[in-house]
Each structure stands twice: as structure tokens, then as C-alpha cells.
Amino acid sequence: MDREAFANPAREYRMKTIIHSWPEECGILADAVKNFGYGGTATNPPVENGYTGNKENLVRFGQILQELGRRDMDYWIYDEKGYPSGHGGGQSLEGHPELEAKGFYMRRRIAREPQTAVFDLDDESDRIIWAAKYPCDCTRMNTSIVLYDQMEPVEFTDTHCECDMKENEALFIFCVKSAYEGSHLTHNVSSKNHYINILDKKAVRRFLDVCYEPIVRDVPEAYKNACAVFTDEPSLQTPYIQGDEVWPYALAPWAEGLFEAFEEEYGYSLLPYLPMIFEGRSSSYTVRVHFYQLIGKLIAGNYVKQISDWCEEHGTCFSGHYLAEESLRAHVLYYGSYLEVLRAAGYPGVDVLASYPDIYHHNTTRFAQMAARKNGTNGVMVELCPFINMDHFSKHPVRYAAGILSLLYLGGCRCVNSYFSSDFSAYHPEALKGYQGFMSREQSIWLNEYTGRLGSMLDQAGNECGTFVYYALEEVQAKTRPSHCAQEASDSPADRSIFEITRRLFDRGMDYLFADREDIVAAADSISGNQARISGCRVENIIVPAMDVIYPETWEALIRLQEAGTAIWFADKLPKYRVGEKAVFAYYDFREESVLGEFTADGKYFTAKSPEQIVQEIETQEKEFIVQAGVPNSLLTAKYLKDGRTIYFVVNKTEEKQETAWQCRGKEKAEVWNPADGSIEEIIIGENVTIDACCGMFFVF
Numbered sequence: 001m002d003r004e005a006f007a008n009p010a011r012e013y014r015m016k017t018i019i020h021s022w023p024e025e026c027g028i029l030a031d032a033v034k035n036f037g038y039g040g041t042a043t044n045p046p047v048e049n050g051y052t053g054n055k056e057n058l059v060r061f062g063q064i065l066q067e068l069g070r071r072d073m074d075y076w077i078y079d080e081k082g083y084p085s086g087h088g089g090g091q092s093l094e095g096h097p098e099l100e101a102k103g104f105y106m107r108r109r110i111a112r113e114p115q116t117a118v119f120d121l122d123d124e125s126d127r128i129i130w131a132a133k134y135p136c137d138c139t140r141m142n143t144s145i146v147l148y149d150q151m152e153p154v155e156f157t158d159t160h161c162e163c164d165m166k167e168n169e170a171l172f173i174f175c176v177k178s179a180y181e182g183s184h185l186t187h188n189v190s191s192k193n194h195y196i197n198i199l200d201k202k203a204v205r206r207f208l209d210v211c212y213e214p215i216v217r218d219v220p221e222a223y224k225n226a227c228a229v230f231t232d233e234p235s236l237q238t239p240y241i242q243g244d245e246v247w248p249y250a251l252a253p254w255a256e257g258l259f260e261a262f263e264e265e266y267g268y269s270l271l272p273y274l275p276m277i278f279e280g281r282s283s284s285y286t287v288r289v290h291f292y293q294l295i296g297k298l299i300a301g302n303y304v305k306q307i308s309d310w311c312e313e314h315g316t317c318f319s320g321h322y323l324a325e326e327s328l329r330a331h332v333l334y335y336g337s338y339l340e341v342l343r344a345a346g347y348p349g350v351d352v353l354a355s356y357p358d359i360y361h362h363n364t365t366r367f368a369q370m371a372a373r374k375n376g377t378n379g380v381m382v383e384l385c386p387f388i389n390m391d392h393f394s395k396h397p398v399r400y401a402a403g404i405l406s407l408l409y410l411g412g413c414r415c416v417n418s419y420f421s422s423d424f425s426a427y428h429p430e431a432l433k434g435y436q437g438f439m440s441r442e443q444s445i446w447l448n449e450y451t452g453r454l455g456s457m458l459d460q461a462g463n464e465c466g467t468f469v470y471y472a473l474e475e476v477q478a479k480t481r482p483s484h485c486a487q488e489a490s491d492s493p494a495d496r497s498i499f500e501i502t503r504r505l506f507d508r509g510m511d512y513l514f515a516d517r518e519d520i521v522a523a524a525d526s527i528s529g530n531q532a533r534i535s536g537c538r539v540e541n542i543i544v545p546a547m548d549v550i551y552p553e554t555w556e557a558l559i560r561l562q563e564a565g566t567a568i569w570f571a572d573k574l575p576k577y578r579v580g581e582k583a584v585f586a587y588y589d590f591r592e593e594s595v596l597g598e599f600t601a602d603g604k605y606f607t608a609k610s611p612e613q614i615v616q617e618i619e620t621q622e623k624e625f626i627v628q629a630g631v632p633n634s635l636l637t638a639k640y641l642k643d644g645r646t647i648y649f650v651v652n653k654t655e656e657k658q659e660t661a662w663q664c665r666g667k668e669k670a671e672v673w674n675p676a677d678g679s680i681e682e683i684i685i686g687e688n689v690t691i692d693a694c695c696g697m698f699f700v701f
Contacts, residue, residue, distance in 0.1 A: 001457075001642060001643050001645060001700070002456075003680055005456050006453055006456050006457060006673060006675075006678060006680070007453075007678035008449075008678070009449060009451075009452025009453050009455065009456045010039075010452070010456070011038075011039035011040060011072075011073065011074055012039060012074060012227075012455075013039065013451070013452040013453075013454075013455030013456045013459065014037065014038055014039030014040075014448045014449075014451060014452040014455075015038055015039065015384075015416045015417070015418045015447070015448055015451050016038060016039055016040045016041050016042050016074060016075070016076060016227075016415075016416065016417045016418065017033055017038050017040075017041050017042075017417075017418055017421055017422070018041065018042045018043070018078070018383075018417055018418060018419050018421075019033075019041050019042070019043045020043065020044055020047070020078070021046070021047075022043070022046075022060075022064055023431055023432060023434070023435075024431075025431050026063065026064050026067050027067045027070075028427070028428050028431045028432060029424060029431075029432060029435065030064075030067045030068055030070075030071050030073065031071065031427070032422075032424040032427035032428065032432060032435070033073065033424070034071050034073055035427060035441065036422045036424065036427070036439075036441050036444040036445060036448070037444050037445035037446075037447075037448035037449060038073075038422075038444070038448055039073065039074050039448070039452070040068065040073040040074030040075050040076075040227075041068065041073070041074075041075050041076070042075065042076035042077075042078055042230050042417040043064060043075060043076070043077070043078060044061075044077065044078040044079070044080070044081075045057045045058055045060070045061035045215065046060050046061065047081040047082075047089060050089075051081045051088070051089035051091065051211075052088070052089070052091070052210060052211050052214045052215065053089075053091055053210065053214070055218060058214055058215060058218035058219060059218065061215065061219055061222070062218065062219040062222070065219065065221075065222055065225070069225065074227050075225075075226055075227065076226060076227050076228050076229070076230045076319075076417060077215070077222065077223065077226045077228075077229050077230065077316075078230045078232070079211055079212065079229050079230060079231050079232070079320070080211065080231070080232055082188075082190030083188060083190050083232040083233050084184065084185070084188070084195065084232060084233040084234050084235055084323075085207075085231040085232045085233065085234045085320065086195055086196045086198060086203075086204070086207050086234050086303075087193045087194070087195050087196060087207075088206075088207055088210040088211045089193075089211075090193050091210040091211070092196050092203070092206050092207045092210055092211075093193075093194055093195075093196065096203075096206055099196050099197060099200060099202060099203035099206055100178055100179075100180075100194055100195065100196065100197060100203075101178065101179040101180070101183075101194075101195045101196060101197045101198070101236070101237040101238075102126070102176050102177065102178060102179055102197055102253075102254040102255065103176070103177060103178075103179040103237075103238040103249070103251025103252060103253060103254050103482075104129060104174050104175060104176045104177075104251065104252055104254040105174070105175055105177065105249040105250055105251055105252070105482070106172060106173070106174055106250075106274070106275065106277075106278045106279075107119065107172070107173045107174075107175070108170065108171070108172055108275070108279075109165070109170065109171040109172075109173075110136065110144060110168075110169070110170045110171070111165035111166065111167060111168065111169050111170075111171075112167065112168070113167050114164070114165065114166055114167055115164075115165055116162065116163070116164050116165070117161075117162065117163055117164075117165050117171050118160075118161075118162045119131075119160070119161040119162070119171075119173050120159060120160055121158070121159040121160070121175060124177055124178075124248075124249075125175045125176065125177040126158075126175070126176045126177055126178070127158035127159065127175065127176055128156045128157070128158060128159065128160075128161055128173060128174070128175050129174050129175065129176050129254075130156075130173075130174040130259075130271060130274060131153070131154040131155075131156040131161045131163075131171070131172065131173045131174070132151045132152060132153050132154055132171075132172055132271065132272070132274075133151075133152050133154055133163065133165060133169050133170060133171045133172070134146045134147055134148060134150060134151055134152070134169065134170050134172070134275075135147050135150050135166075135168065135169055135170075136168045136169065136170050137168075138168045144168070144170065146170055146275060146280075148272050148273055148275070148276070149272065151271070151272040153271075154171065156173070161173050172274065172275050174274055176254050177249060177251070178194070179236070179237035179238045179251055179253075180194050180195070180237060181247065182240040182241065182242060182245050182247050183237035183238070183239070183240065183241060184233070184235055184237060184239075184241050184323065184334075185237055187241050187242055195237055197254075197255055198234050198235070198236065198299050198302065198303040199236075199253060199254075199255035199258070199295065199298045199299060199302060199303075200255045200256070200302060201301075201302040201306060204302050204303045204306050204307065205306065207307075208306070208307060208310055212229075212307075212310060216314055223311065223314040223315055223316045224314065224315035224316065225315075226316045227316070227317070228311075228316055228317040228318065228319040228346065228347055228381070229307070229311050229316060229317070229318050229319065229320065230319060230320045230349075230383075230417065231307065231318065231319070231320030231321075232320055232321065232383075233321065233322060233323045234303055234322070235322065235323045235334040235335065236253050236295075236299075236333070236334050236335065236336075238251040238252060238253050238254075238333075238482065239333040239334060239483075239486070239487065240483065240484075240485055240486045240487075241486055242486055243485065243486045243488060245485060245486070246484050246485045247484050247485070248484070249484070250278065250481075250482035250483050250484050251482050252277050252278070252291075252482045253295050253336065255298065258294075258298075259271060261294060261298065262290070262291070262294055265290070265294050265297070266290050266294075270287070270291070273287045276288065277291055277481070277482070278481055278482055279481065282576075282577055284478075285478035285479075285549050285577055285579065286478075286579050286580050288477055288478050288479070288480060288481075289474050289477045289478050289549070289579050291336075291477075292332050292336040292337060292477040292480060293336065293337050293340070293477065294336065295335070295336025295337070296335055296336035296337025296338070296339075296340035296341055297336075297337070297340055298336075299335055299336060299340075299341050300337075300340045300341045300343070300344035301344070303341075304318070304341055304342075304344035304345050305344040308344060308345055308346050311346065312346070317346035317347050318345050318346045318347070319345060319346060319347040319348070319349050319381050320345070320349050320381075320383075321349040321350050321351045321381070321382075321383050322334070322335065322338065322341060322342065322349075322350075323335075324489070325338075325350045325351070325363075325364060325365075325367060325368060326361045326363050326364055326367075326489070327489030327492070327495050328471075328472065328473060328475075328476040328489075328492065328494055328495050328498065329476055329480070329487060329488075329489045329491070329492040329494075329495055330489055331367070331473065331476070332473070332476050332477050332480045333480065333487060336477075337473065337477075338367065338473075339367070339370065339371055339471065339473070339516060342367075342368055342371040343371045343374060343375055345371075346377075347377055347380075347381055347415075348368045348371040348372050348375070348377065348380050348381070349368065349380060349381035349382065349383065350364055350365055350368045350380060350381075350382055350383070351382065351383035351384075351385055352364055352382055352383070352384055352385060352386070352404060352408065353385050353386070353387050353388045354386065354388055354404060355386035355387065355388050355389055355390065355392070355393035355397075355400055355401075355404070356386075356389070356392060356393055356396075356400035356403060356404065357400070357403040357404060357407060357653045357654075357655075357694060359388060359389065360403075360404060360407050362407075362411070362502055362503060362506040363498070363499070363502055364408070364411065365380050365382065365408055365411035365412045365413055366411055366412070366502070366512075366513070366514055367471070367514055368380045368412065369411060369412030369513065369514070370471065370513065370514040370515070370516065372412060373463075373513070373535045374518075374519075374535070378414050378459055378460050379412050379413060379414030379415070379458070379459075380412045380413050380414060380415075381413075381414075381415040381416075381417065382408050382413045382415070382416050382417070383417050383418075383419070384401075384404070384405070384408075384416055384417070384418040384419060384420050385419045385420075386400070386401060386404065386419070386420050387419075394438070396655075397420070397438040397439070398438070398439060398443045398446070398447055399655070399693060399694050400694065401420050401438075401447060402447060402450055402694050402695055403653065403655075403693075403694025403695070405447075405450070405451055405454065406454070406651045406652075406653075406694060406695055406696040407636070407651060407653065409451075409454040409455070409458060409649070409696070410511075410636055410638050410649055410651050410696065412463070414455055414458060414459060415455070416451060420437075420438060420439075421435075421437030421438060421439070422437045422438070422439040422440070422441070422443075422444040423435075423436050423437045423438070423439060423440060423441075424436075424437065426440065426441060427441070449678065450675050450676055450695075453673075453675035453678060454675050454696070457642075457647065457649075457673060457675070457698055458640065458642075458647075458649070460642065461640035461641065461642035461647060462536065462640060462641045462642070463511075463513070463537070463638060463639070463640055464537055464538075464639040464640060464641055464646075465511045465512065465513050465537055465638065465639065466537060466538055466539060466540030466541060467505070467510065467511070467512045467513070467540060467541040467543070467618060468512065468513050468514065468515040468519070468534060468539060468541065468542050468543070469498065469501060469502060469505075469512055469513070469514050469515070469542075469543045469545070470514075470515060470516075470520065470542060470543065470544045470545060470554075471514045471515060471516040471517075472494045472497075472498065472544070472545050472547045472550075473516065474517070474547075474549055474550065474551055474579055475494045475545075475547035475548065475549045475550070476492060476494050476495070478548075478549040478577075478579070479492075479548075479549070493546060493547075494545055494546065494547055496546075497545035497546035497547070497571055497572065497611070498545045500571075500611045501543055501545055501571055501611045501614070501615075504611055504612060504615040505615060505618075506636070507633050508615060508619060508633060509633060509635050509636045509637055510615075510618070510619075510637075511636070511637065511638040511639065512543075513534075513537070515534055515542065517551050517553065517554045519534045519535075520534075520542065520554050520557045520558065520561070521553050521554065521557045522534065523539050523557065523561060523566075524556075524557035524558075524560040524561050524564075525557075527560065527561070527564045530564045530565045531564070531565075532561055532564060532566055539561065539566050540566065540567060540621070541566070541567045541569060541618055541621075542558065542561065542566060542567070542568050542569065543569045543571060543614060544558070544568070544569065544570045544571065545571050546571050546572040546573050547573075547575055548573075548575055548576045548577055549575060549576075549577045549578075549579060550575040550577070550578055550579070551578065551579045551580075552578040552579065552580070555575070555578060558605075558606070559605050562605065562606070567617075567618075568606060569609060569614040569617075569618075570606050570607070570608040570609070571608065571609070571610070571611050571614060572608055572609075572610060572611070573608050574606060574607075574608050624639075624664060624665045625637070625639065625648050625662070625663075625664045625665070625699070626662065626663050626664075627648070627650050627660050627661070627662040627699070628660060628661050628662075629652070629658035629659065629660045629661075629691075630658065630659060631654060631656070631658060634652060634653060634654045634658050635650055635651065635652060635653070635658065635660065635691075636650070636651045636653055637649070637650050637651075645700055645701065646700070646701045647698055647699070647700050647701075648664075648698070648699040648700075648701075649696055649697075649698055650691065650696060650697050650698075650699060651691075651695070651696040652691040652692065652693060652694065652695055652696070652697075653694070654693060654694075655693045655694060656693050657690055657691065657692055657693055658690070658691050659688050659689075659690055660688060660689050660690070660691055660697075661686075661688055662685075662689065662699060663685060664685075664699070664701060667685070667701050668684060668685050669682055669683060669684045669685065670682070670683055670699045670700065670701055671683075671699075671700040671701075672689055672697060672698065672699060672700075673697070673698040673700055674697055674698075675695070675696060675697075675698070676692055676695050
């Protein structure tokens, strides 16, 4: 741990200011950025007059990068004209309508008596992709049970389907259409363009051809000298985003070859079970888990890995951020499997819209932190966009920005690209008159040094945390069905449960990490001397949110972990179904009045408790380090190991200074490293430490 490096943090640890448009004299703005304490910029070619299709824009971009290089400044390349990344300012789809984002929807008919069914495609849809009929069990009142294992394919053309139906037969027709209206595309502040299909490898290759290849052709060293490439919110467009809109089509993600890819991945055909993507309850859970997990793998491979591989070939790293990071429901709706997508990138990232600590979402970085931990990167990139409740933010912008940054670094952030800008016009009023921002030069220098010290201290520091919250993705995948309107994250029981658990941990100042099925199974397999570890961390507590559906291997691993001494906590209820077990595609057996595929979780191994009970019991566990302030629940603490030393990062999340008392088992003194001013002071037990409002402090042993 280098004291000089902490006092004067290197540019790699300082914020990068995001600049999309440069003045004619770009060197003056580059001088201002450096003079204001930034480590560099995130930037892009000029977007006017054809974007990357205009050679003049590329020449100009090369000049900008040369000016940054002359000043020894870092830069990231932003890969889009606006967002979401992929449309290439409209170039990606120009002449290639077949690459547009698509979804498929279902039409259902049932015959109560023999009849001929006729279906003609409407003028908004592309074509019919599958049709089949099934006998139904209608012996129970108001219920039609589809017998999926008795599917009978029906002939169809691209636009027409006609068949004879028997009594109590159901006809299902599946059609493809463009995914655009009501989507993230039509309600953002940037593009409003139609968009590529990120499931389609050819569509993503087209994006590379129009946005990446021209830069490397005309500015050969651009990528080689870049820290990373910043991609912005590529996503599926099948979910609707506005809650007050209702649309005729409930869309599931689609790409050519999807059905074949499903059978190759799972060893059975999706076709008999296609209705289960759209309807059904417990009998359809496994099909949906498989479907959305496959969607995640396709996006990870065709968008993220394809671009990431290109970036590596050209000497840089692929990063950026994805959409709606805080919600498992969004993880499924926009990506099928968000973790799968994030792990395919060279460096994971998120964005943060919260502008002050009181409205900060405590899980903003935590899911991405899981990807960073698994991939072995030093942390997460954050795009800082403090846009929510700007009236409140503008009262104390620097203090609030420091508060958000403190929370972000405690949650795994190690790199910041920021829209929280400075008043560069003060550097050169004439040349930079359009570059006003929130911070003066002095404030900007202070905030960049503060951020740089956080990054310098925590870079390559291992997060020692014994409490893990289970990433209940299979629960949300199992219960995700296409909808005719927006599906809010708050409507997901799993999201509500995770939020309640983690909010209580956050409010009590306790650190936590997320762990998925892979982590839990690996932890059970690694048990040695009644100790289990996840990514090197000793596992003391695993909290499972309220969920009905769980992988059998997760359940069995949790039993083994509990037997080895790990505390296993189930919030509110125990799961009832295991993915893929027994009658995977069963329907209700009304003679038995039970659901095939259900398993008994009757307290033999576990009992459920409320989130408050769980957190209270974890609070009673012995702690190595304790820090307290006069205001209850005002501090957050995380533990790290670096260079043979133990670091406790303590963040004051309130808007008032806090006098803190501390104790550490077996220690009589500590070094206090203060990122606010770069000072390092040795204190003895009993001496209080003052932590400024919205700031953090490092206790080093």
C-alpha cells in the first residue's frame, strides 16, 4: 500500500468525464479536463452528417485522440450515436431490414364443438412460424388442460393457417413481428430508431462493420490506446416500457434458428411446449427457465462476446452497461439471463441515476459485482448520471456526488465515467462557453482526488464478506410471461423479497454479496474442515429470498452447507418446485388433487423466517471490527484484504458529520487513511474518528 499513490492518485483511478461533442479547438477542452483533475474522457466520433459513415468525422476523431495523447490522458470509446448501442445512428439496418429486432406472439383458439378454424396474418406481422393443435382435458369446471405430449402439427403458410378442429381441441398459432412500438427505443431521449436483433450474430456483425471497423481503418491506433469500449444499454425490445400503454401483441424474444438452438441446448424440442412460454403455471416453469437461460446465452455469445473478441483483437477491452441493473425481472425481460450477458464482457459495468444517497438503490452495483467477482476483474465500471431529482441535487451537488461515489465504491465500483460535469467554461470563457457544469475547478479537483484515492486504495483489494444473498434468477425466469403492457420490477415477488432483505442489511450497515447456483454448488463442493468458500470468502450466511422455484442442485448444496455449519436462511417461505425434476411438463392431476413435479419442503432441513428475524440473528454473530456513530444506522462497513493488510472501508451515508468509536479484536491501534484529504494518521483504541458527511474513511490494520 503506497502512501504517495494514495495522496496523489494516478489518472487511472480518477473519473473520466463524458464528452460527446468537442469544440473546434479541442486541445483547449482537453487542457481544461486535465486542469480540473480528471484522468481523461469517454468520447466518440462526431455524430453529425453521417456519424462513422463520414470520413471527415473519423479524421476529426483522430485529432481529438491525438490531443488527449499529447496530454497523457486516458480515454474510453463510446460506441454509439446516442443509445441503445447497436443501431449505429441508423446505419446498421440501412439496407438490412432482416436484421431488425423481432419478437414472436401466440394466438390461441379452442373448439367446444367440431369446426374449421381459419387464421390470416395481420399487416403488422412478418409471418407465421409454427402452428399446432392439442386435445384438452375439460373435465374440471372452467378449466381446459392442454395435453402437450399429444401435439399435432398443423399445416400453414407464411400468412395463412386453416384446419379442422375436434371438440375440446386447442389451436395455437405463433407469429413473428418487429419489436419496436412501446419499447425502450420509442421512449428514450436519444435515438427513437428501429434497432438490431441482439440475438442475431449477423446483426451484431453489421453493427461492428458500421461503427467499429471505420474507426480502426481511419484511426489505426484508436482502440489500441483506449482503456476500453463503452457500449450503452443494448437490449431486447420485446418488453414494453410505459405502464399506461397496452399493445395487441405480447412478445417473446425471437431470432432465426431459435427453436433449433433450444433443442441443441437442452435435448428436447421446444415446439410441443411453445404455449408454455405464454401461459400455464407450475407445469411450465422448467420450459421458461430453459427458454430465458438460452436467450441469455445467445445475447452473451452473439452480442457481448463477439464484440469483446473484436476489442481484444484490436488491443482493448469491452465494457459499458446494460439496462435496469437493479431488478431480476428486468434481467430476464431485457437479457434472459443478465449475469450470463455481463460475464461475457471484458469488464462489467452499470449506470447510476441516483443523485444523492437517500435515493441510492443499494443493489445498483451488487449484481454486476457478482460478475466481476466471478470473472476476476478488479471491480465494476459505473456511468455516473445523477439525473434524478436534480432540484434537490443542485443544493449540494459535490457533497451528494461524493456520497454516491462512496456508496458505489463500497459496492464494487472501481472506475467512473461521469456526466456529473465541471464548469469548463471558466478555463476559457470564449472557446468553452457551452461547457458549463456543476463544479468549479477547485471542487472538481477535490472530487477527482477523492475518487482517485478510493480507487487507489481498493484496486485489487479482495472483498472479505461472509454473507451471501441467493441470486434467485430461476424463480423469475420461471414466472416470466410475455405481456401486453409494461411489467414493473416492483410487481415481482422475488425482487420485492431481495429488496427487503438487502435493504435491511444496508440499513444496519452490513456488507453482503450475491451468489448464484454455480457459487452455491461450488461452495458445497469446496467444504473443508466444516468451512465453505465462495471466491475465496468464507461463507457464514446464505440468505435465500422468497421463491417457489429452485434448482435441485442448489437445494441439495444448501443442505450440505448447513450440515457443515453455514447458516442457511430462507425468507418468508420455502420453495415448492425444483427445475427439471419429476414430471417436468406435467399438468394438474385432479384425481390426486396435487401438482406433479412439486416436492415437499416441510421443515425437514430448513424453516422460513421473516427478513427482519434473519437480519437480527445475523447481527448477533460475533464481529471482528465494530464502528459506531451517535446516529444509529448511519454507517456502512466493508472488509478488504490487500498487500497482507486488512482494510475496513466505513462510509457515512448521512448528510451530517459523524463522530465514530471503533474497536477491532486483538488490535490496539489503527491507521486511518482519509480519502477526503489524503492524510494518514495512527490512532489508538478509544480515540474517536470524525467522518465527514457523505464521505468514507479507511481503517487499516
